Amino acid sequence: xxxxxxxxxxxxxxxxxxxxxxxxxxxxxxxxxxxxxxxxxxxxxxxxxxxxxxxxxxxxxxxxxxxxxxxxxxxxxxxxxxxxxxxxxxxxxxxxxxxxxxxxxxxxxxxxxxxxxxxxxxxxxxxxxxxxxxxxxxxxxxxxxxxxxxxxxxxxxxxxxxxxxxxxxxxxxxxxxxxxxxxxxxxxxxxxxxxxxxxxxxxxxxxxxxxxxxxxxxxxxxxxxxxxxxxxxxxxxxxxxxxxxxxxxxxxxxxxxxxxxxxxxxxxxxxxxxxxxxxxxxxxxxxxxxxxxxxxxxxxxxxxxxxxxxxxxxxxxxxxxxxxxxxxxxxxxxxxxxxxxxxxxxxxxxxxxxxxxxxxxxxxxxxxxxxxxxxxxxxxxxxxxxxxxxxxxxxxxxxxxxxxxxxxxxxxxxxxxxxxxxxxxxxxxxxxxxxxxxxxxxxxxxxxxxxxxxxxxxxxxxxxxx
Numbered sequence: 001x002x003x004x005x006x007x008x009x010x011x012x013x014x015x016x017x018x019x020x021x022x023x024x025x026x027x028x029x030x031x032x033x034x035x036x037x038x039x040x041x042x043x044x045x046x047x048x049x050x051x052x053x054x055x056x057x058x059x060x061x062x063x064x065x066x067x068x069x070x071x072x073x074x075x076x077x078x079x080x081x082x083x084x085x086x087x088x089x090x091x092x093x094x095x096x097x098x099x100x101x102x103x104x105x106x107x108x109x110x111x112x113x114x115x116x117x118x119x120x121x122x123x124x125x126x127x128x129x130x131x132x133x134x135x136x137x138x139x140x141x142x143x144x145x146x147x148x149x150x151x152x153x154x155x156x157x158x159x160x161x162x163x164x165x166x167x168x169x170x171x172x173x174x175x176x177x178x179x180x181x182x183x184x185x186x187x188x189x190x191x192x193x194x195x196x197x198x199x200x201x202x203x204x205x206x207x208x209x210x211x212x213x214x215x216x217x218x219x220x221x222x223x224x225x226x227x228x229x230x231x232x233x234x235x236x237x238x239x240x241x242x243x244x245x246x247x248x249x250x251x252x253x254x255x256x257x258x259x260x261x262x263x264x265x266x267x268x269x270x271x272x273x274x275x276x277x278x279x280x281x282x283x284x285x286x287x288x289x290x291x292x293x294x295x296x297x298x299x300x301x302x303x304x305x306x307x308x309x310x311x312x313x314x315x316x317x318x319x320x321x322x323x324x325x326x327x328x329x330x331x332x333x334x335x336x337x338x339x340x341x342x343x344x345x346x347x348x349x350x351x352x353x354x355x356x357x358x359x360x361x362x363x364x365x366x367x368x369x370x371x372x373x374x375x376x377x378x379x380x381x382x383x384x385x386x387x388x389x390x391x392x393x394x395x396x397x398x399x400x401x402x403x404x405x406x407x408x409x410x411x412x413x414x415x416x417x418x419x420x421x422x423x424x425x426x427x428x429x430x431x432x433x434x435x436x437x438x439x440x441x442x443x444x445x446x447x448x449x450x451x452x453x454x455x456x457x458x459x460x461x462x463x464x465x466x
Contacts, residue, residue, distance in 0.1 A: 004036025005197050008062075008069075009076075009187070011043045012054035015248040016061045018300065019202065019232045019240060022266045026229060027200045028067045029267070029288040036197070040069035041190060043076045045180065050077075061249045065259045066281065074194060076186055083181035083189050086219065087142050087174050095218040096174060098140035099126040121170045142175035144185075144215065152210055157227035157290045159203065164210055172211055184208055188215040196224045200290070203228035227290050230270060230297045240300055256328055256358025257305060261312040265305050270298040278311070310356040318348045328358040336369065343368050347450040350442055367436035368450060373459055375437040382439060383465050387430035390416055394431060395460035404453045406445045413444075434465045 008024035010016060031038040040062070044050040062069070090096035099122075106122075113120040127145060134140070147166035154162040174185040181189075187208070191199060199209070206228050216223050232240045240247055252262055264279055271294070273279075273287045313321065322345050329336050336344060344351075344365055355361045367373070383391070397412045398404070416427045428444040435447050435456065448456055 002195070002197050004031055004034035005039065005195055006031040006036065006200060007039040007041050007074075007191070007194060007196055009041040009043050009190075010058050011046060011049075012051060012058060013046060013049040014054060015250055016058050017240075018247055018249065018252075018266070021061065021065060021249055022232065022269060023201055023229060024062060024067055025065070025263065025266055026271070026288075026293070027198075028069075029284055030198065030200060030290065032285045033288045037070040038067075039071065039074060039194060041074040041076060041194070043183075043186070045077050045080065045183075045186060047077075057250075064249070064253065065263050074190065076190060079186075079190060079193070080181060082193065083186045084175065084179065086189050087181060087185055090144065090174065090215070090218055091142055093218070094145070096142050096144050097127055097171075098131060098134070099143045099171075099173075100134045100138045100140045101125060102135075102138055121168075122172075124171050127171060139177040141173045141177045143171040144174050144211070144218075146171050146211075146214060152213060154206075154209060154213070154226060157198075157200075157225055158230075158293045159206075159228055159295060162206065169207075169210055169214070174215075184211045185215065188212045191224060192216070192219070192221050198225045198227065200227045200229065202231055204231060227293070229293060230295060232269065233297045233299050235299050235301055237297075237299065239297075252305070253328075254332055256332075256360065256362070257309050258312050258316070258324055258358065260316070261309040262305065264312075265308045269300070270294050306356045313352050313355055313357075313361070318345070318352075321348055321352060325358050325361055329362060332359075333362055340369055343450055343452070347442075347446070350446040350450075354442065364442060367441065367447065373435070373437045373462065373464075375433070375464065376439075379433050379437070379439045380465070383430050383433055386420065386422075386426075387433075388466055390420055390422075390427055391430055391434050391460055391465060393419075394427070395457060398453065398456065404449065406449060409445060409448060431460075434462065435459050 006027040008020070008027050010020055010024075028038045030036075040059070042055055042058070044055070059073070087096065091098070101122075105125075109123060110120045122143070126140075126143075146169045149166060151163050151165050154164070156162050172184060173182050175181055191212075209226050209228070213223065234240055249262075260281070263281075263284070267279060267284055267288075268277065271288070271292045273292055276283075276287075279287070316324075325344070325348075326336055347365065347368060348361070351361050351364050354364060362369075393416060394412065397415075398409070401408050401412075413424070413427055417423060420426065429439055432441060432444050432447060433439055435451065441447065442450075451459070
């Protein structure tokens with residue numbers, strides 16, 4: 001029995017789409033579950049649109065979410081000669097032919113099809129014509145001689161048996177008139193040469209699969225297993241495109257989504273195992289199978305992603321969370337200063353409680369990260385004479401204590417509440433504004449302890465608030 005081999009084959013023509021990430025994840029998980037190999041193929045034959053920066057971004061994105069491919073990346077453009085060779089073999093054995101239709105003829109055929117409100121299908125004009133009749137001023141394309149009679153049944157590991165009438169598949173081009181191969185030829189040759197056992201991809205490739213099956217059959221190659229995953233839709237039920245908000249991986253990393261959280265969400269987007277929602281990486285590999293993939297499109301729900309991310313933020317180890325935060329800040333915000341690291345680490349125990357994303361933690365920790373307090377002008381108006389008195393008295397009282405813990409601070413706050421005939425908010429709010437610049441934020445005791453006695457005294461002496 002052949003060792004299981006799967007692949008992910010993106011084109012480096014733009015940022016990696018979230019649907020592509022899920023496809024890569026399913027391929028990777030299946031190969032690991034079966035103790036097989038997972039390969040990355042870069043389909044860069046579109047030289048005008050393919051860019052090295054997108055190739056690098058694809059590789060980094062996969063690594064970011066925890067998907068590592070086996071061996072070196074397979075670069076499709078390096079194998080073009082192999083693709084051309086197979087096209088010529090198909091031509092020689094009678095499974096392909098030269099088509100001398102001009103571009104004007106093809107456009108005319110498309111126009112007539114449009115007028116009849118029918119999909120365009122090449123009319124097979126040159127399928128059985130003698131090449132002696134060929135015009136000398138036209139460079140031909142090579143078309144695959146598709147089956148005309150009967151039908152083909154695709155045994156799909158997700159969709160079940162799918163049948164199509166062979167005459168609905170046109171004689172598709174495998175070699176353009178400039179000598180370059182087309183997608184269906186290149187993908188078929190690559191998959192064969194890479195010894196792919198399972199092709200797992202979006203169900204928008206279904207018609208391509210039927211074309212590729214014919215190429216495999218014509219060449220006498222062993223057919224891999226196919227599995228077509230339903231596409232991802234928007235919450236409104238429309239097909240997700242690259243133009244949609246939050247459609248690329250960068251959209252999620254930019255707002256501070258944790259890789260493990262997004263991977264868990266994508267795993268559950270169209271796949272299920274019993275009633276389980278949260279999967280460790282090891283559990284994902286252990287339980288993943290093709291039978292658990294649904295047949296209907298899944299809806300991308302940002303609120304569910306945020307909810308999943310919130311769960312991970314609250315439950316992962318705080319040292320791991322800090323590393324995630326530090327990396328996030330370096331890439332999207334600003335590097336955490338060395339002198340602030342310990343304070344942030346010690347504060348994560350409460351900073352994470354009001355956060356759904358790493359960006360939330362970053363925003364909620366501004367009072368620690370900034371050396372100067374940036375006051376909200378509207379909130380500053382709340383610091384009236386009574387509030388200033390409370391701030392002054394609190395600062396005076398903390399100078400008298402040697403330890404700086406919540407236990408030590410609580411009696412001071414209670415005395416201020418009593419002596420100023422107010423409530424906890426009446427003391428906490430002016431202190432929070434004085435220390436952070438805003439009436440919103442973490443609990444007042446958490447703020448005070450996290451800043452430390454020296455910094456608290458300094459901020460409470462700020463002339464702006466006194």
